[in-house]
Amino acid sequence: MLTYTIRRLLLAIPTLLFISLVIFLLVDFAPGSPMSQIPLTVPPDVRMKIIEAMGANEPVHIRYLLWLNQFFVVEPLVWLDGTLGTTYSEGMQRIISWQSRSPVMDVIAQRIPQTLTVIGTSYVLGVLIALPIGIYSAYRQYSWFDQIGTFIAMIGFSVPTFFTGLVLILVFAVNLQWFPSIYDTNLRVTDWESFLQQVRQMAMPVMVLALYNAAQISRYMRSSMLENLGQDYVRTARAKGMGERTVVLKHVLRNSMIPVVTVIALGIPTIFGGAIITEQVFRVNGLGALLIGAIQGSDLPMVQTLTFIFAMLIVLFNLIADILYGILDPRIRYD
């Protein structure tokens, strides 16, 4: 198991390097970069100064290495200094946003809590809804419960989240006026009253994302259960007189959870991407909104860093899914 984990870890390094290179080059070689947007009336020496101030006068490979150094050496050191009170990173150049002139990582750190509360809650809720539905509709295949569940799941992942979001706003915010349509980031949960308000403003974004996630996971759960229900060991378990409950909830469920757990792990980074849209609909001031703002303001360091963080999340959760698969299914480890 250890060698398996180490092998997966080593494979992740070239993947991350390649992705960082792709992101860096894509953003860098693009013809629409801010360097080309400096007005032509600016004198050449001033123009050189501007480009130099942006750090854009070096050749591409140097800038790539500098960025890698900033991302993998300087920023962790800054974080270390912040938590331990040391001064390793003194005098080192951090990744600076072109828009706000403040370090990119500080801005990101401010935005992460909003994204995590909304997305985390919705994902957990989605999984909690999806698993029982998937189990029961597989157990009673083609029953009315299964038919309705399949139909709702189909709707759940066919209807785009920005449309479900707008419909929910229309119903619950405009007509019924139960929930606010705009997420208030400044709300501090201090007492029961503000907690209720937080729940109310989270209700709609969480509903949208939970429906979307539950739709996908319940389908996986259902097909995985169906596959296992037809296996020989289920017949054996029933033949030796085990209760139906034990057969389904112990034998079948445990075996069908193996692929589902990895699907759940793999889904976590993709919902960060999907949340970009939901955050935009409900004006949640999180990472997605930050990315959209940076893209519209041509803030290349912010875009590069954020996109790379999303990529790192994907690689990380791929790794976690692989390792989980190895732990849960011994057959995988020995190939």
Added chain:
Amino acid sequence: MTDVTIEKPRSQWADVWAQFKTHRGALVGLVVFALLILFVSVGPLIWTKDPTAINPNAAEMIKSRNKPPSLASPLGTDQLGRDMLARMMKGGQVSIAVGLVAMTISLFLGTLVGVMAGYFKRLDGPLMRLTDLFLALPLLPLLLVMVLLFRDPLSAAFGPEGGTFLLIVCAIGVTSWMQAARVVRGEVLALKEREFVLAARSIGTPSRRMILRHILPNVVSPIMVAATLGIASAIITESALSFLGLGFPPDFPTWGRLLFDGAEYIQQYPERVIWPGVAISLTVLSVNYIGDGLRDALDPRIRGR
């Protein structure tokens, strides 16, 4: 003597159709999808209002704004007095065209990579590593970045509409071929072990003809299923881009763009969000159901049961 009735030989596609017909959702999906295609392709021939015409007379234009549904414009008019029905048709044309073209690009790439990786052992490792790398890219952020950075140069080269269309279609195609490639590779690997491939090789069939004659026709079914799902995801991606304001230019309607424009007026005129939203959802839902039915119909293990 007994009568031996010999059944008429049935073609493979008749079998597939017979199985497809038993899937009720898929059949309904097919009908709905056909109606939507008719709506956006034949509709503009019947309903000939210009979707982008703004009344040049300012006073008239202001009077014609935000009209409720009437005989002159069955879905009302938007905030600039443009006819919503005509805009829905035009927008649907663009959205569905984006879906079809992007799907074609991604399938072409996916099939190419899949067949190459499956057929030539030397290419298998590198190509599959490449596929894994692409799967690890954060697609929506990258798409947004691509649109931001390449929109202006391409618009200058091919006109604002053509340039954006080309960009969005290529961007979606290039970032969505990986699933198809994996499926096709798996199928090709299995096919390569079959006797007819061995027979073809033993009479000296060159690789090119081997792939075109023997391999490709046998991987058509997974490709078709991938195609339907590809249309659905491409339409969703395009409308998501338009919804984030990074798709087509404002005066150029697509369903996603109409939804984005309508979102500002959701309190006063909710129907302006509902129509394009329902259209996108119906298209994607019907295409997904067709894909579901096709998967069952093309699977010979299920067919005939």
